[in-house]
Amino acid sequence: MTNTVLFVDDDEDLRRASAQTLSLAGYEVQVTEGGAAAMREVHGGFDGVIVSDIRMPGMDGVELLRQVVAHDPDMPVILISGHIDVPTAMGALRTGAYDVLEKPYSTEQLIAAVERALERRRLIVENRQLRQAAPADDAEPLIGHSPAIVQLRRTIAQIAPIGVDVLIQGETGTGKGLVAEMLHRASRRRGPLMAIDCGAMPAGLVEAELFGNVADAVPGSRMPRTGRLEQGNRGTIFLDDIDALGDSTQLAIQRVLERREVTPVGAIAGRSVDLRVISASSVDLETLAKSGRFRLSLFYRLNSVILRLPPLRERREDIAPLFRRFVLQAAVRLGVSPPKLEARTFRHLEKHDWPGNVRELMRFSENFVLGLSDHDLDADARPGPPDLKGRLDAFEAELIEEALSEAAGDVTRACAALGVPRKTFYYRLQKLGIDLAKFRN
Known part of the structure; x- marks a missing residue:
């Protein structure tokens, strides 16, 4: 997350004082005189908020604003001046x-304006990252970089x-239907993909x-009917x-496979019929067959x-990219901006075993966008048997909070007391979910 402010003013004393104010408030500050x-x-890769005086020799603040907007219209620019009128401001x-902001502005006014602008910038950056994480189209919908998925x-x-x-x-929810769709789309078959849920067909009419039926062959139906398998002719059948399926139906399917x-x-x-048959099971079919519960x-x-599709818990490196993709999809579908991604959300992603696999992660992502995921996140916060990593994180959080408390929220003093760089300090705050504001109050 960006936390950087570029302060631009030709007044050296004001630059120094404002930089100190912003630095004490916990921001990374860069200064320039024009x-x-x-x-x-900006062209060198600056990604934060710009605070600039309007009246400066050479390129003034208004021209700087125009050039920044041309370079990146989403980069927040706060203008300040001691002689500003309504038409200029508008x-x-x-x-x-x-x-x-009109000079003289208070410290609180400056910090409040910067914080609002940074929050907007963080949201914009997160949205961009989410869009970059999502494929431009559905040509490669099987997301992940784990060896098994590759x-x-x-x-x-x-x-x-x-x-x-x-x-x-x-397992249930690992994406068997998605893989079947990918196989069909990349095949040379011109017929349809006929997906059949074998467990959901009406009993007695399977x-x-x-296979369909001729006239009067099925009680209650005098008309002939074409079966689902024949409807998929020249295409793909996904069972x-x-x-x-019961034993007699299994035997009939076997004959279809043997004779087409x-x-x-x-x-x-x-x-x-000209068929390609893709079948799926959430249980080990070979074990089932060898135990006599499925036709060998x-x-x-x-x-x-x-x-074999791996469960989500066996490819944890794919969970965050999948989550970002699903959050973006849900936000676009619901017409809302993706919420801010917090440390506790990523802790939940890391700790949860996802027994429902990708389907459960999709449900969680949609609830997250709707603001309904707090129950899941709060459940993660309940104490359990701490592992080594948990104990180390708890110890580190205690040290950081103690340093912040003694420094009354002063980041510079806390970093000096702990002997860590400011960038590392902010990263650990986010990772451990420590709220800096409560120590400043």
Whole structure:
């Protein structure tokens, strides 16, 4: 998070006094004596808030404002002047100034204006980072840099065009449906992707749903019907939760795989179909088959290629990028700005085991955008058996809070007492969730 202020004024005494005021308030301060020097800092990568006098020799504050807005219209600029009139102030605000302060301004006025501007800048930077973290399109929706996910993407790219049948195994919420969609999109098949939830079909009508039926073959239905498998002709069939099928239906599916032929209920002859079959299970299908709870012969027909999706707890390095992507998606969908990302949010992401995997993380991200995630975050704060890292963090937080208390919130004195650089100190404050304001009050 940015915490830097660039103070621009040709008055050396005012520069020094204002820099000291802002530094004591906990900000990183850079100073320049004119607009041209300030623009060199901006072009050099400065990312914070600019406070500038209006009347200066050479490039004045208004021209500096115009050039900053042209470079980055979201960079807050606060203008100050001892001789400002209403038209000048209104013109500066229309040009893009964040605020205008009239000299002599109080310390509280300056700090309050800077804090508001920095908060706006932090939100803008976070939004940019969220958008950069999200892919520009859905060409690569399987997000993550963990070795397992990188290898999974490679395997999908290799097997998708071949047309081989695939068995996807992974816990609930790991993205089996997403992988099936990726395989279908990258294939050469021109038919539809027909997704079938095997555990949700009406009892007693499973075979009619899958294979269709001829007229009068199913009680209560006098009309013939085309089954879901035949509807997917020349496309891809995705059988989700295939382990939920009964033994007789498993046998019928096996025949489809062997013959590429569908026989509707009540029909004498089968109908040829051009299908690629992707099946999925949230349990280990081989173990299920060897224990007699799933047809072993069908398992061997399904497992031409097996893709195993790792649970989220086994690829923790992917959790934060996924969270940022989901937060941005939820914010765009709901028409709101993404909330500020706090240290306690990342602590929850790190500590939680995510038994619902990516689906649970998506739910948490949406609740976070809606402001409904406090219960989850508060639950994380409840004391549990402390591990070594937790004990070290608690000890470090105690030392920092003690130093801040003795220094009455003065960051410079606290850093000197602890012997740490200011940048490191602010990073640890954010990481440990320490509120600097309560020590200043």
